[in-house]
Amino acid sequence: MDYLSLFKELIHNESGIFFDDSNMSILDSRLRERLRLRKLSDFSEYYNLVKSDKKELEELLDSVTTNLTKFFRNPRQFDSLREIVLPEVIERNKITRKIKIWSAGCSTGEEPYSIAMEVFNALPNINLWNVIIIASDISLKSLMKAKAGYYPKERIENFPDDYLRKYMVEEKEGYKVKEELKSIIRFDYHNLKNDNGERDFDIIFCRNVIIYFDKNEQERIINHFYNCLKKPGYLFLGHSESLFGMNTPFKPKKIGDSFIYIKE
Numbered sequence: 001m002d003y004l005s006l007f008k009e010l011i012h013n014e015s016g017i018f019f020d021d022s023n024m025s026i027l028d029s030r031l032r033e034r035l036r037l038r039k040l041s042d043f044s045e046y047y048n049l050v051k052s053d054k055k056e057l058e059e060l061l062d063s064v065t066t067n068l069t070k071f072f073r074n075p076r077q078f079d080s081l082r083e084i085v086l087p088e089v090i091e092r093n094k095i096t097r098k099i100k101i102w103s104a105g106c107s108t109g110e111e112p113y114s115i116a117m118e119v120f121n122a123l124p125n126i127n128l129w130n131v132i133i134i135a136s137d138i139s140l141k142s143l144m145k146a147k148a149g150y151y152p153k154e155r156i157e158n159f160p161d162d163y164l165r166k167y168m169v170e171e172k173e174g175y176k177v178k179e180e181l182k183s184i185i186r187f188d189y190h191n192l193k194n195d196n197g198e199r200d201f202d203i204i205f206c207r208n209v210i211i212y213f214d215k216n217e218q219e220r221i222i223n224h225f226y227n228c229l230k231k232p233g234y235l236f237l238g239h240s241e242s243l244f245g246m247n248t249p250f251k252p253k254k255i256g257d258s259f260i261y262i263k264e
């Protein structure tokens, strides 16, 4: 087997990320970059390093992820969250006063912070509630940025003015997320290949993540999400992701102007 196929198989086994023929050149350039940083000249040497050094494996997986994201990405989904999903969840949980949300594949934090802003807006007495947003990713570099919660001005496009005033503080050439917003988010290093043991979610966001996985892995993760959700529960996927043709009990439902998958 040539070295590219070996790495392709290793990355797929470890993370679910799948390189097909059309994007093997990306894999090749990322690997060359890792070799350069590790001052190695030989791919077999690098393969042995990855196999024996967990840290290097994490760095390799980090280097092959696509971390593109933005605040309020796919605004229609945030409209549905604000206008329909959150009010339903709040009404249903008004006795327990608990809300649990997962942003799986949260990248640099824009997604969980956008969700947190909607939750704060929906719950004026949030201090009487137990709200947790678990924001997880396989990319340590992205998670560090997410935890820092600092975003240069150009990253703040699409941002409603009143949200900016309420939840962000201007700092240097950008904005920093206010501590109160951070207080309901827990950032976790987590590979979707594994089970983090978390259950009883009201809502899961996993947008623009499974698109990088092969069909079997997509189906496995989706059905895992199903088991992690409460009944009823909501799954938000990315714009170009769908469960069409997949063997899963999720039901697609048009909520507002977007399609959301429901466990009912």
Ligand SMILES: C[S@@+](CC[C@H](N)C(=O)[O-])C[C@H]1O[C@@H](n2cnc3c(N)ncnc32)[C@H](O)[C@@H]1O
Pocket (backbone or CB within 6 Å): 015, 016, 017, 065, 066, 067, 068, 069, 070, 073, 104, 105, 106, 107, 108, 111, 136, 137, 138, 139, 142, 190, 191, 192, 193, 206, 207, 208, 209, 212, 238
């Ligand atoms: C394109 S970003 C999407 C960010 C955000 N959800 C959004 O829609 O804007 C995809 C993220 O999924 C993460 N990811 C890829 N494979 C993963 C895995 N096996 N486990 C956890 N996160 C993974 C990447 O590190 C990356 O940050």
